[in-house]
Amino acid sequence: MARLVIVSNRVPPPRARGAASAGGLAVALQSFVAPGTLWFGWSGRVHERTSEKPRLVEGHGVTYATIDLGAEDYDRFYVGFANSSLWPLLHFRLGLMRYRREDFEGYLAVNAAFADALVPMLRPDDVIWVHDYHLIPLAAALRARGFAGRIGFFLHIPFVPPSVLEALPPAREVLQALCAYDVVGFQTRTHLADFLDCAHRFSGFAVDGDEVVTDGRRVRAIADPIGIDAAGFARSAARSTGTAYIQRMKDSLAGRALAISAERLDYSKGLPNRFEGFARLLDRFPQQQRRVSLLQIAARSREDVEEYQTLRRELDRLAGDINGRFSQFDWVPLRYMTQTVERTKLAGLFRIARIGLVTPLRDGMNLVAKEFVAAQDPADPGVLILSRFAGAAEEFSEALMVNPYDPDQIAEAMNAALEMSLEERQARHAALRRAVFEVTAARYCNVFVDALAA
Structure with missing residues (x-):
């Protein structure tokens, strides 16, 4: 049976599963994550340089693998593009959006660092589930490093129609990165429809029902509302x-x-x-x-x-x-x-x-x-x-x-x-x-x- 690999910006430490410190994602996944699962992401710590090898912790049969971010990477990736560009944009708050090219470059660089640290731990038949707006380029980075298995992405926040997305200078690059996944999930049918409209408009890809047809690939888009226990x-x-x-x-x-x-x-x-x-x-x-x-x-x-x-x-x-x-x-x-x-x-x-x-x-x-x-x-x-x-x-x-x-x-x-x-x-x-x-x-x-x- 294929192993499930979860990738998220932050990784909950084993003691936080279901605790007050656990975020919404950790709470939603806690009853689903089975022994043998690998959960990979950022530790939440900032140091002088981004670490190259992940730190491993075992808990409840799950392997938690984390890397630390360098201070400059944190500023550009997390504070910069993720939370000063993507977050306000995808919440329809264009007046609060701040974009700098060096932040977008830092965003891509951290996703590349995630891929570099994750690839040595992967098995050919792994199924990878990537979560949220911080990690949109990760599938493309993993593909570039030779991983050919199934990769899915779920966006926990809203998506926007083309008239809003076009305010983001690298809108085309973001859409193309999303289309490197096999499955892209959204909370509602409205968000899904906006994604399909944007994929066609900004990337020129054909849309067939709920699928985006890229160069030799088909990306399935689904609406999958998250729930609670x-x-x-x-x-x-x-x-x-x-x-x-x-x-x-x-x-x-x-x-x-x-x-x-x-x-x-x-x-x-x-x-x-x-x-x-x-x-x-x-x-x-x-x-x-x-x-x-x-x-x-x-x-x-x-x-x-x-x-x-x-x-x-x-x-x-x-x-x-x-x-x-x-x-x-x-x-x-x-x-x-x-x-x-x-x-x-x-x-x-x-x-x-x-x-x-x-x-x-x-x-x-x-x-x-x-x-x-x-x-x-x-x-x-x-x-x-x-x-x-x-x-x-x-x-x-x-x-x-x-x-x-x-x-x-x-x-x-x-x-x-x-x-x-x-x-x-x-x-x-x-x-x-x-x-x-x-x-x-x-x-x-x-x-x-x-x-x-x-």
Whole structure:
């Protein structure tokens, strides 16, 4: 049987599987990665030079292989092209995109270094699954070094139509690199269709159904929405409600409703818009004052990128302004924290929340929406308020859908959620719960690997 080789920008250490420090990818793959799997990528460490040979760690029968990045490679590959060019571009934020040729050259160089370190560990019949925008050129680099096996790529963030992609100077090179894979996966049919349009327009390749026909090769494109371990998360949420941590939260609420949001501190998540929407709720619907508190968890990330530093300062200012305007001596309307919260505790917080606010300006999928639904008590569920620009919106039509660019829509949805009858909340949640338990993490993995092995 062929060995599965997973390649991602960051590699979770064995102790982080399912822990608070594990990212969304690690959590999604944790029940799928079997003994014998090789997981390769960046260690997260920055040194003077990029390492040539990977460091190997064994855990749970899986081999974790990592390399360190040199400081200059980190600046050009990670801070530069990946997160200052591709990330804003693929989230439709052209005004935040910064492009420099030397960053793109560094991006290609680090992908070449990944290939150089990985090739000696490969077997001819390995099946390679590459993840996310950091590593688009990796298949071409592996092909150039003689690997002829199956290679698949999954993009966890959105893709864009040709009218947006053309703003990226090396758009043609990026599209051609994607077409070096055998299978390319996207979160939604919309992202898939945009990829096919771009492949034809920028590379001149023919499109046949959901396949791109290149010089002597066919690249299959699939829509494969990522899911969660819904049953496991639901059990964790139910258990957590009896902990001292959740009881402290209940006591602090003093009978008030809890609205909750949880994500990385990132400009794609629409945090300033959400804060303004909450302020509009308290201003336009004064009957909700003292009845609800918003808990915003926004774990710090990419703090060496200027746009993230600017965003944090803006959120600090908005939080202070909202609490200054509306707080009373026994009620703080907005609770804003930038620490990471363990998944088990987060599950319990979701369980007791009346509202889940998931309002990104653009998102590939958004697993927080699925976790919030899975965590709810079906007998007395909370209400999910969801951005129509999250990939999850294609599956979650029973959520209260909003345009996050309109703070008044967020305010109106929050008011509707607070006033919603138990019967309507139960009906909406039942439909959402069916979707979450059908499109699971295991299904996501099986669909992609089956397509790659076909």
